[in-house]
Amino acid sequence: MAAMTYREALNLALREEMRRDPRVFVIGEEVGLYEGAYKVTQGLLKEFGGQRVVDTPIAESGFTGVGIGAAMVGLRPVIEMMTFNFALLALDQIVNSAAKMYYMSGGQFNVPIVIRGPGGPAAQLAAQHSQSMETYFYHVPGLKVVRPTTPMDAKGLLKSAIRDDNPVIFIEAETLYSVKGEVPDDPEFLIPLGKALVRREGTDVTVIAYMGMMYRAMEAAEELEKEGISVELVDPRTLRPMDTETIIGSVRKTHRAVVVEAGAGFAGMGSEIVAFVTEQAFDDLDAPVERVTGANAPMPYARNLEKLKTPSKDKILAAVRRVCNANGS
Amino acid sequence: MAKTLTRGGASPGLGVDAAVAKQLLTDMLLIRRFEEKAAEAYTLGKIGGFLHLYIGEEAVAVGTTSVLRPDDYAISAYREHGHCLAKGSDPKRVMAELYGRRDGLSKGKGGSMHLFDRSTNFLGGHAIVGAHLPIAAGVGFAIKYQGGDQVIVCYFGDGAVPEGEFHESMNLAALWKLPVIFLCENNRYAMGTSVERALAQPEIWRFGQTYGVPSERVDGMDVLAVREAVARAVTRARQHKTPALLEADTYRYRGHSMRDPAGAVYRTKEEVEREKLRDPIVLFRDKLLAAGLLAEADVRTIEKDVSDRVDEAVAFADASPEPPGEWLFTDIYKEA
Ligand SMILES: Cc1ncc(C[n+]2csc(CCOP(=O)(O)OP(=O)(O)O)c2C)c(N)n1
Ligand SMILES: [Mg+2]
Numbered sequence: 123m124a125a126m127t128y129r130e131a132l133n134l135a136l137r138e139e140m141r142r143d144p145r146v147f148v149i150g151e152e153v154g155l156y157e158g159a160y161k162v163t164q165g166l167l168k169e170f171g172g173q174r175v176v177d178t179p180i181a182e183s184g185f186t187g188v189g190i191g192a193a194m195v196g197l198r199p200v201i202e203m204m205t206f207n208f209a210l211l212a213l214d215q216i217v218n219s220a221a222k223m224y225y226m227s228g229g230q231f232n233v234p235i236v237i238r239g240p241g242g243p244a245a246q247l248a249a250q251h252s253q254s255m256e257t258y259f260y261h262v263p264g265l266k267v268v269r270p271t272t273p274m275d276a277k278g279l280l281k282s283a284i285r286d287d288n289p290v291i292f293i294e295a296e297t298l299y300s301v302k303g304e305v306p307d308d309p310e311f312l313i314p315l316g317k318a319l320v321r322r323e324g325t326d327v328t329v330i331a332y333m334g335m336m337y338r339a340m341e342a343a344e345e346l347e348k349e350g351i352s353v354e355l356v357d358p359r360t361l362r363p364m365d366t367e368t369i370i371g372s373v374r375k376t377h378r379a380v381v382v383e384a385g386a387g388f389a390g391m392g393s394e395i396v397a398f399v400t401e402q403a404f405d406d407l408d409a410p411v412e413r414v415t416g417a418n419a420p421m422p423y424a425r426n427l428e429k430l431k432t433p434s435k436d437k438i439l440a441a442v443r444r445v446c447n448a449n450g451s
Numbered sequence: 452m453a454k455t456l457t458r459g460g461a462s463p464g465l466g467v468d469a470a471v472a473k474q475l476l477t478d479m480l481l482i483r484r485f486e487e488k489a490a491e492a493y494t495l496g497k498i499g500g501f502l503h504l505y506i507g508e509e510a511v512a513v514g515t516t517s518v519l520r521p522d523d524y525a526i527s528a529y530r531e532h533g534h535c536l537a538k539g540s541d542p543k544r545v546m547a548e549l550y551g552r553r554d555g556l557s558k559g560k561g562g563s564m565h566l567f568d569r570s571t572n573f574l575g576g577h578a579i580v581g582a583h584l585p586i587a588a589g590v591g592f593a594i595k596y597q598g599g600d601q602v603i604v605c606y607f608g609d610g611a612v613p614e615g616e617f618h619e620s621m622n623l624a625a626l627w628k629l630p631v632i633f634l635c636e637n638n639r640y641a642m643g644t645s646v647e648r649a650l651a652q653p654e655i656w657r658f659g660q661t662y663g664v665p666s667e668r669v670d671g672m673d674v675l676a677v678r679e680a681v682a683r684a685v686t687r688a689r690q691h692k693t694p695a696l697l698e699a700d701t702y703r704y705r706g707h708s709m710r711d712p713a714g715a716v717y718r719t720k721e722e723v724e725r726e727k728l729r730d731p732i733v734l735f736r737d738k739l740l741a742a743g744l745l746a747e748a749d750v751r752t753i754e755k756d757v758s759d760r761v762d763e764a765v766a767f768a769d770a771s772p773e774p775p776g777e778w779l780f781t782d783i784y785k786e787a
C-alpha cells in the first residue's frame with residue numbers, strides 16, 4: 123500500500139498495463155507532449171514513446187473510430203477524452219460502432235477499448251463543461267460504465283477495464299483527481315467490474331452514491347450517526363452492469379433506501395435504482411425509496427446557483443431523516 | 452442482361468491473362484445474380500428491412516479485391532454484399548444472413564447492412580454514413596503498430612463525403628501515414644441527393660489533394676481500370692504506408708433500396724437507360740470476347756455456374772433455421 127492521489131493511481135494503472143501488454147496504447151488530445159490536460163498521462167510519452175502515447179488533433183469522432191478499428195484487429199486502446207463533455211462528438215462511434223460491433227457481427231469482432239476522462243460537476247465551469255455524462259452511456263447494451271470513487275478504485279477498476287474484452291466507459295472526476303488514498307502497489311491488484319462495495323456498514327438505512335456524492339454522503343452518515351441513525355453506504359462503482367445483488371442485499375437488511383446522484387434526476391441513475399429496488403425488494407421496504415438528485419437545470423456558472431444545482435449534504439440529511447421517520451419507526 | 456455496347460476491335464493489351472479475366476467476369480456475375488435473387492427474395496418477403504443492391508457497381512468491388520491479398524482488410528457501408536462476396540465470403544452464408552437465419556455470417560443478427568466475416572478479414576457492414584471511415588483509419592493504425600504490411604480498403608459512397616468523419620479520417624490517415632485506401636464509390640446519388648446538390652466542390656478525388664493524399668478518379672465501370680488504380684494505391688500503401696483516395700465513377704441501376712424501386716423522382720429514366728450502356732459486366736464480357744480471351748461457350752458456362760451457386764445459396768438460406776430465442780442475449784458482451 124502507498125498513499126497517492128486519484129490522478130497518480132490512474133497513472134500507475136496505465137503504466138502497469140502498458141508494461142504488461144504491448145497491445146495497450148493511449149490515444150487522445152494532449153496525452154503525450156502536454157502530459158494530459160489533467161496530467162493523468164504524465165510521464166507516459168517518456169516511458170513508452172510516441173507510438174504508444176498518441177497525440178491526436180481535435181477530432182473526437184475520428185480518433186474514437188481509430189481506437190475502435192484498432193481494437194477490432196487486435197490492439198487494446200485507451201482513449202482519453204479530455205473531458206467527457208467532448209465525448210458527445212464521438213457518441214455515434216461509441217453507441218453505434220463500439221457497443222454494437224460484437225452483436226452485429228454475431229460474435230466475430232469484439233471491441234476491447236477503454237474510453238476514459240473526467241466527467242461530472244466541476245468547479246464553476248458552467249453548462250458545457252460541468253455535467254454528469256454517465257446517463258448518455260449506461261442505457262446502451264454492449265457498453266460497460268465505470269465510475270471510480272477512490273484512488274484505490276481508480277487503479278483497480280481501470281486495470282480491469284483495460285483487460286476487459288468489451289468497450290468500457292470510464293468516467294473520472296476533475297474534483298477527485300487530487301484526493302489521496304491508500305492504493306495497493308501490487309501490479310496484479312484488480313477490482314472486478316460489476317461489483318458494488320459497501321463502504322460503510324449500517325443498519326437503519328442504505329444510501330447509494332458514487333463519486334463526489336459518496337464523499338458527501340459519507341459526511342452525512344457521520345453526522346447522522348450522532349443522531350442515532352446508522353447509515354449503510356453502498357457504492358455501485360460500475361453502473362453497467364450494475365451489481366443489483368449487493369444493493370438489494372443491503373436494502374433487505376436496512377429496509378430503507380436513499381439514492382444520491384449528481385445529475386439531473388429525470389430518467390437518471392437514481393430512477394433506475396429506485397425501480398429495481400421497488401421491483402425486487404418492495405416487501406422489505408419500510409418507507410418509499412427517496413432520490414436526492416441534481417436540480418433539473420443546466421449547470422450555472424454563478425457560485426451561488428452552482429451550489430443549488432448539485433445535491434448538498436443538507437439535502438441528503440433531510441432525505442435520510444424522512445425515510446427513517448417514515449412508517450413511525 | 453442489359454443492352455450490349457461493344458467498344459470496337461480486339462484489344463490485345465488487356466493486361467490480364469485468360470484465367471484472371473475469367474475470374475473477374477465470374478466474380479462480377481456472381482454478385483449480379485446474387486443481388487437479383489436477393490431482390491426476388493425481398494419481394495417474396497423472405498428478406499426484410501432495408502435491402503441496398505449493388506447492381507451496376509460490381510466492377511469496383513471485383514477490380515479492387517483482385518489486387519488484394521487475403522490478409523488485407525476491407526470495410527464498407529451498408530451496400531456491401533458485393534464487397535463481402537468479392538472478399539471471398541461464402542454466398543450461402545451471406546444469403547442466410549440476408550434471410551436472418553442462424554447460418555448467416557452474423558448468425559442472423561446483422562442482416563443485409565451488417566455483414567462481417569473474420570475468415571476473410573471483412574470488417575463489416577456499417578450503416579451510419581461515414582462512421583466506418585475512422586474505423587478503417589484505426590485498422591491502418593493497427594497494421595502499422597503491429598509492423599504488418601497489409602492494407603485496408605475502405606469503400607464508401609459519395610454521401611459520406613460531406614460528413615465530418617470523411618475529413619477527419621483523411622486528415623488522420625495522412626498525418627499518421629496509414630495504409631488505408633479510401634475508395635469512394637461515386638454513384639452520383641446519396642438516396643435522392645445528387646453530388647451537385649451535396650458538395651460545394653463536387654470532384655471528390657480532389658479532396659485528397661487538400662490532405663496531401665495521393666488521389667485519382669477512375670472509371671468505376673471498367674473493372675481493369677479499377678484494378679490498375681487500386682494496384683497502384685496498394686503498392687504505395689504496402690511499401691510506404693501512404694494512404695490513397697480513389698473516386699470510382701459508377702452508377703446504381705436500382706433504387707436506393709428496395710423501398711425506392713424506381714428512383715424516378717430524382718433522376719430520369721433516360722439517364723438510367725443511358726448509364727446501362729456502361730454496364731460493367733457487359734462491357735467486360737464483350738471486351739474479352741473481342742480479344743479472344745473467352746469464347747461465347749465459356750461465357751455460357753460461367754453464367755450457368757454462377758446461377759447454380761446463387762440457387763444453392765438461396766436453398767441454403769431457405770433451409771437454415773431461425774436463430775434460437777436465447778441468441779437475443781448472446782454476443783452482447785464477450786466473456787473473458
Ligand atoms: C449518418 C447517417 N445519416 C443518414 C443516413 C440515412 N441514409 C442511409 S443511406 C443514405 C445515402 C448515402 O448515400 P451514399 O453514401 O452515396 O451511398 P450509396 O447509397 O449511394 O451507396 C442516407 C442519407 C444514415 N444511414 N446515416
Ligand atoms: Mg451514392
